[in-house]
Amino acid sequence: MPKKVNIKTIASELGVSPSTVSKALKDSHEISEETRSKIQAYAKFYHYKPNTLALGLRNQKTMALGVIVPEIVHHFFSRVISGIENTASQNDYNLMICLSKDQLSKEIQNIDMLTNGSVDGLLVTVAKESLEKCNFEHFERLIAQDFPIVFLDRVPPNLQIDKVIIDDSAGGYKAAKHLIEKGYRKLAILTTPQHVTVGVDREMGFLKALKESGLTIYPKFDIKVNENEPIDSQIEKLFSQKELPDGIFAVNENYASIALKIAQKRGLKVPDDIAIIGFTDGLISKTTNPTLTTVAQHGYTMGSQATEILLNRIYNKNEAIPNQTIVISTNVVEREST
Amino acid sequence: MPKKVNIKTIASELGVSPSTVSKALKDSHEISEETRSKIQAYAKFYHYKPNTLALGLRNQKTMALGVIVPEIVHHFFSRVISGIENTASQNDYNLMICLSKDQLSKEIQNIDMLTNGSVDGLLVTVAKESLEKCNFEHFERLIAQDFPIVFLDRVPPNLQIDKVIIDDSAGGYKAAKHLIEKGYRKLAILTTPQHVTVGVDREMGFLKALKESGLTIYPKFDIKVNENEPIDSQIEKLFSQKELPDGIFAVNENYASIALKIAQKRGLKVPDDIAIIGFTDGLISKTTNPTLTTVAQHGYTMGSQATEILLNRIYNKNEAIPNQTIVISTNVVEREST
C-alpha cells in the first residue's frame, strides 16, 4: 500500500530539491526539459496531488465556498444548492455546506467556522430565528471586514449587501391576478407569521392585486400559519367556516398540498368548487391530483446567479464594487388546480 | 473595519510570544492567570478564531468529512445528507459535499480533490457510470492507502469495504408479499436496467416472493426503464397491453407516481382496479391522491449510521477494525394505493 506522496518525498526520491519539483510540476521554463518530464512522470505514476490545505494556507485562497442554508431536505433549497454547485464547480470551486436548522446559534457557529480560512466566500440564506430576533451582528462583522458574502432568498434587512431575491411581492400579485382572471372572487391566503419576510411580501403583492380589482379579503380568510403548531389543523380552520373561499393562495408548496388534501376530503372539487395556487419550485405540485398551479421560484437560477456575484467579488477582491441586488422574477405555471 | 486577528498579531499587540498566546488560549496551566485572562479577553473582544487550514495542516486533521453523492435534488439523497450532517455536527465535524452527477470522471475528480488533505474521511454513493463501467480503481487506491471511507446505498462490488446498504432484496420481497396478501395476483414491476444493483436486488426479492406464492411474472409486465429515454412512454407501454396487471411494484418513487398518473388517466381506479406500491423515502408518496403505499428506505438513518462507522474509523485510525456492513431494514408503509 503506497503511502501518499508529497513534494518532499518526490524531491528526495529523485534527488532534487522541493522547489525544483514544485516548479517542474507547474511546467516552469526554469526547469530543464529532462528533469521536468522525469518529475512529472513520477508524480503522475504515484498520483501526486497537491495538498489542498497547504495550498490554501500558502495562497490565502481555498477554492472553496461556504454555503449556509436552513435545511437540505427541502426541494427549494436543494435546487438552490444544485445551482450553486454547478456554477462553483465550473469555476473549480468546491462547496462546504452547513445547515443552520433555522437556529441563530447554529448560524453563528457555522459562520465562525467557515470564515476562518476554510472558504473564500459565503452564500447564506438567513435562519428564521435570526430574522425573528433581528440579530445580524455576525453578518455585520463580516461585512465590515469585507468578507465576500452573498445572501439568498431570506436576507437581513437594512444592510449594504449583495443579494439574490425573488420578486415575492410580484409573485403574490401574479397569483392573485391569475385567480381573478379565472373568475375566482372570494379569495383566501395561507401565509407565514410576520417575521418571515418572504411570506409577508407575497401577501402584500396578493392584497395589492385584490385591491386593484376592487376585492378585499375577509379576515377569516387570512390564515397566518404558525409552524410550531400542527399545520393541518390550522388550515382545516379555513374550511370549517360557514362561508368558504373559492380560491386559495398558499405561500408555499406544503400549505398548498395540505389545503388540496383537506378540500378533497371535504368533498370539494378542485378547481370547480375551489381553486388552489401555490408558491414553489417543487416536485409535489406536479404529482398531486389535480396537479397544482404554482408561482415558480427558480431556485436553481437563484443559486447560480448568487454564485456568480460571489465569484466576481472574490476575483476582484480589492476593487470597490457597489452592492448588487438581483431580483429573480417569478411566473405562474398553470396546472390543473385553477 | 477591523482586520482579522491571528495569534501573531495578538502576541505582538500584547507584547508576548505566539506560543504564549497559543497556550493561554488553550487554558494551559503553564501560563500565569494574569497573562492568560489578558490574552483571552483580547481574543474574545476581537473575535479571534483559529485558522482552520493552519490547524488542519499542523494536526493532520481537518474536522471535515467529504460526501460524494450523485445529486442533491432528490429526496432520498437529501435525507441521507441530512443524517450525515446531524451525526457529523454532533461530533464537531463539517461537511464538504460534492456531486458526481452520476459521472465517473466527476467522481474521480471529487475523490482526488477531497483526499488531498481536505477531509479526514469520505462517505460515497457510487455514480451510476462507475457501476456501469465497473471502474473502481480510484476507490481501490484509497482503500490500499487505508483512507477512511464508507460507502452508502450504491457500493462497489467485490471490495473489502465498510458499507451501509438497504436490504433491497428483502424490500422487494416485502412489496410483493404485501400485494399478494391484499389479493392482487397479476403483478408487474417497473425497474431499472441491469447495472443498477439496487434495482436488480429489489426485483430479485420481488420475484422470490412471487415464486413462493406460486406466481410468475409475464415478461411483458417486467419493464426495465431506461433513464436516457422518456420515462413516461416506457411506463405507458405497460398500460397499453390487452391484458393489464392488477398490481404494480415500482422500484422508486418517480416510477410509482408516474404509473399512478397514467393509470388514473386511463380511467383505472387505484387501488380497486390496480394497486401500486413504490420504493422510497420521499414526500411525493404522501401527497398524491390516493397516497402511495411504499417500502420505506430510511435515508436519514443510513446517513447517520454510515457517519458513525466513518468517525469510528477515523478515531481509531491505526487499529485494524474488520470491515463492517450495516444492512438497514425496510418496511412497508401502507397508504391508500394498495
Next chain:
DNA sequence: TTGAAAGCGCTAACAC
C-alpha cells in the same frame, strides 16, 4: 538550470 530560505497560521518539544 537548480537550490536555499522564508513564510502562510498554528502547536509542541525544548530551552531559558
Next chain:
DNA sequence: GTGTTAGCGCTTTCAA
C-alpha cells in the same frame, strides 16, 4: 512562566 524553534506542505523570491 515565557520564549525559541521547527515543521505541517507548498510556493516564491533570491542566490548560486
